Amino acid sequence: MAKPLTKPKRKNPVLRTRAPMLPPAPRSRISLGLTSGAARGAFELQVCRDCGAVQYPPREACRECLSDRLDWTLQSGTGELVAHTTLRHAMENYFRERLPWRLGIVKLDGDGPHDAPSLIVHVHGDCAEPPARVRIRAMLDRAGQAVLLALPEKDTPHMSDDPQMRELTCDPKFRKVFVTDGKGPVGQAVVRAMIAAGSDLVWVGEAAPWKKIPGFEEIRALPEVTVVDLDVTNPDSVKRCAGQIGPKVDILVNTAEQHRAYSVGGRYGTENARAEMEINYFGLLRLAQEFGPVMMARGADTETNAVAWVNILSIFALANKPDQSTFSASKAAAHSLAQAMRAGMHRSGVRVINLYPGPLDVEWNQELRPPKVTPAALARSIVGALQGGAEDIYPGDVAKDWYERWRTDPKVLERELAHGE
């Protein structure tokens, strides 16, 4: 059973902060299909459309019939650990610094016409000696690429504290979290969820301190919370804040958001649209410039290293919702920037997690019909994402529905949205 993680000792300040090393990152284009699934939290393998054979490792042509019609297909992931070993020596620096490391071979369950494949996997410490029933999960590693992890068939106590598991997750437990805006309902829910998930210290940004927002004084009074001044529209404020707490942030959750609900013609002029861009896009850019480098430098800083940057985008970032036109556009801009942030930050092992929720149950969606994602549900999704191995999350039924339609054909979705869904 995994040893429960105890609060790590404070860092010895006379020792160098080690540079973040990454597990091997190169993958073939075909192999990135596995990453594509893992990024969404899905374990997918190619399945031959002609003979039904499940493929592993990813390949161009079916291992049984040489057909090239291979479709990435969700797998149940159950199987049997048939062999395992514990690595005690490695030439790869990433593993060398994290030894010992448990590896194994898992035979997937299968009822197809062909033999189910055997997988090379990382093995959770709580998996019994082979032969043992296990679950396979596809997760992103610190390099942002998919790896497979064998988990025990049933959850075990303190499972998430397993060192190998913790390398593949960004668990808030004993980590310091920065919630950039704690005043709104989403920010407040995120703060509470992070504390419930075991975060040691939650920095909470407060803009416009004169605004009395219900619930914020209760947030301020929580013992884990420290409120800091932050207005993401003000470069000087972002710089000051980063100077003050930047080296003490392991997980940044950007909850700062401007949201109005106007069609293109529904709000004359650009003042409102600019305000949305100023916070949703430029605010993110300012945060990325000030907090990004210091977090990247701490990608391997002891057991409570910098691990994740969380962006709350919107499913409207992928396809514009016409009656929230400018909000959608600002989220599309943020989505695009977040892709670049990912490209920059993966070198440090810091994971950029993007959430694309459906409409939230907040003031500016008052006129939308349910289903709407409550702030508490969104906060749970964030914690779930941090405790898991994915980077793209689609919370809520609307988001899942739109995402599938968008993957199938963005043009069809655009037309349907133009005609009111």
Added chain:
Amino acid sequence: MTANPLLDMVRGISERKIRVIDLTQTLSPDFPQIELPPEMGQCWPFRLEEVSRYDDRGLAAYWNNFSCGEHTGTHFDAPIHWVSGRNLPNNSTDTVPVENMVAPACVVDCAKHAEQNADFLLSADFLRNWEEEHGRIPPRSWVLMRTDWSKRQDPESYQNFDEEGQHTPGPDTDAVRFLVEERDVMGFGSECIGTDAGQAMHLRPPYPCHYYIHGAGRYGLQCLTNLDLLPPTGSVLFTAPLKIKQGSGSPLRVLALVWEGWADSPAPV
């Protein structure tokens, strides 16, 4: 003395007989901005973005781009700002007569009242009492309401919001009508974020200072500071807004000249 009183004035300034007092708050991103209900259009706060700072963006130069609303920081309100002044001649920052940008000021000390009651309303009777002590308010002069509100350094107490909105002092309807209709003032100035009181949306009419002052083609000054350094009468203000085409107002540097007397030197002949 020379034949040119302007040169006397300049000499007075250089010899510190005339003090120049800055009534302006520093334009800073941290200075609070007027807060309107979220569904309304918003006036931008002051923001500063570096162009370069002797770095790869420009090795030899430090400079910034700034952005703000017309009604940001210490600022001037032109008559066109309010619906009551929208059709008046010369009602915008580019057409306000420059002669109106130099005018004497009367300072009405309401500091004690504002300290006791953030919602203090300056009344016409208060002004009449002030006149008994300091003399009649001259036509075409500024009336500045000193509340020491500018001494509230942190934005939260400066804004002073609760669930019912902002609580800051200002004039009541009768006071404004008295100043405009019976005293023909140049304008009204305040240390708070607006010339009207924080709760002035509940007065009749709402925002009476904006309504009557601008309806009469007169001006407003907001977010003033250092009013405690001015005498009740006798100072002269320089209040030139930026020449924004059809501007409704503008941030500006407000300077006051205060005559200190020739006490240390021979009196002028």
